[in-house]
Amino acid sequence: MSTSPAPLRTAVVGAGMMGADHVSRITKRISGAEVVAVVDPDTARAQAAAALAPGSQTFASFEEALAGVELDAVIIATPGFLHEPVILPALEKGLAILSEKPLSDTVESSLRIIEAEQKLDRPHIQVGFMRRFDAGYQQLRQLVESGEQGALLALHCAHRNPSTPPNYSESALITDSVIHEIDIVPFIVGEPIVSVEVKKPRRNSLAPEGLPEPQFVLLETASGTLAIVEINVNIQFGYQVTTDAVFESGVASIGRAETIQVAAAGQIGQSVTPSFKERFGAAYDVEIQRWVDAAHRGEIDGPSAWDGYLASVVADAGVLAQQSGRREPVTYALEKPAFYGGATAGTGAAASLATA
Ligand SMILES: NC(=O)C1=CN([C@@H]2O[C@H](COP(=O)(O)OP(=O)(O)OC[C@H]3O[C@@H](n4cnc5c(N)ncnc54)[C@H](O)[C@@H]3O)[C@@H](O)[C@H]2O)C=CC1
Numbered sequence: 001m002s003t004s005p006a007p008l009r010t011a012v013v014g015a016g017m018m019g020a021d022h023v024s025r026i027t028k029r030i031s032g033a034e035v036v037a038v039v040d041p042d043t044a045r046a047q048a049a050a051a052l053a054p055g056s057q058t059f060a061s062f063e064e065a066l067a068g069v070e071l072d073a074v075i076i077a078t079p080g081f082l083h084e085p086v087i088l089p090a091l092e093k094g095l096a097i098l099s100e101k102p103l104s105d106t107v108e109s110s111l112r113i114i115e116a117e118q119k120l121d122r123p124h125i126q127v128g129f130m131r132r133f134d135a136g137y138q139q140l141r142q143l144v145e146s147g148e149q150g151a152l153l154a155l156h157c158a159h160r161n162p163s164t165p166p167n168y169s170e171s172a173l174i175t176d177s178v179i180h181e182i183d184i185v186p187f188i189v190g191e192p193i194v195s196v197e198v199k200k201p202r203r204n205s206l207a208p209e210g211l212p213e214p215q216f217v218l219l220e221t222a223s224g225t226l227a228i229v230e231i232n233v234n235i236q237f238g239y240q241v242t243t244d245a246v247f248e249s250g251v252a253s254i255g256r257a258e259t260i261q262v263a264a265a266g267q268i269g270q271s272v273t274p275s276f277k278e279r280f281g282a283a284y285d286v287e288i289q290r291w292v293d294a295a296h297r298g299e300i301d302g303p304s305a306w307d308g309y310l311a312s313v314v315a316d317a318g319v320l321a322q323q324s325g326r327r328e329p330v331t332y333a334l335e336k337p338a339f340y341g342g343a344t345a346g347t348g349a350a351a352s353l354a355t356a
């Protein structure tokens, strides 16, 4: 008779929107893990999230959680610039780590993280690029790989949010939002991004003062496939993420039919998801379940810290392109280490896409 392994004793660090959602996910929707600690200096948030996971304890810092409870794993859902201070001690303890995107806020920090991780026997960090687990993106990737419609020439990507949180800056358009396309475009195309250019059309007057958006971000991959990303984060009507892929002999579209379409009373309509939590709810569930299952096997099963590092290099070029108005080349300083699953030539970016 086979017995299930003991649940992964997990801390969730950062009990805001994503952290609380992950607490609920682990407790109610997936198996093989339990939240034993919720960490947030904002006591009310920590307690509200911990209430979703009966038996969990709250802590004001990750250090206190490490000292106060036995852990196997950690989910990091603090703002990006606070990921590294949790990732490094978690690596030292050998915990399974799911870091929300981005891996970190700078290339330098991402490099420190991958250097620290490579002191261990194997990758411990999975990055929360959940689109890789979305059924639509997976089908699109398969279509590209099949070659059924010829070569992939271009992608039209729309990334629309109803509004932005406080302190959302112009660079956040790239580092916080387009970072998802920066990860998913190489995943679909199967090759790295080699340049970034940013075009700024007329400003949406409904965006917060000083935020020049929408913007169009052009991501070019190694063989010349062009992804044109409309990043448009104060569009009011809802949350919408779509991709239209242009092939040599056809087009394919994903992301437009998340909800039922109803024809009635002389109209055809469907509702729009209000936020990423609904649009990508199923993808987050699959992402976290696969991360938990892999952690029980001593593995990761999704985008690695190497993928997080690659994304940070492209994001850097993107922020530069916002300011320069020029096409900025993307230069990856490192070859992909064998530690991350393949000593391929060049950036190794394509080979890093084998998972998820
Ligand atoms: N995969 C996805 O689609 C999404 C990912 N995210 C990512 O999730 C992370 C969190 O984002 P949100 O939940 O939107 O932010 P949030 O602002 O709602 O929550 C962040 C929480 O971290 C807490 N915090 C701050 N310093 C801390 C510390 N030293 N230790 C523990 N907690 C601390 C804050 O008090 C706050 O409760 C970010 O990395 C963000 O990029 C966010 C939204 C969607």
Ligand SMILES: O=C1[C@@H](O)[C@H](O)[C@@H](O)[C@H](O)[C@H]1O
Pocket (backbone or CB within 6 Å): 161, 176, 177, 178, 180, 233, 276
């Ligand atoms: O990661 C996310 C947010 O942080 C970001 O602000 C949004 O633009 C993205 O759509 C969402 O998935």
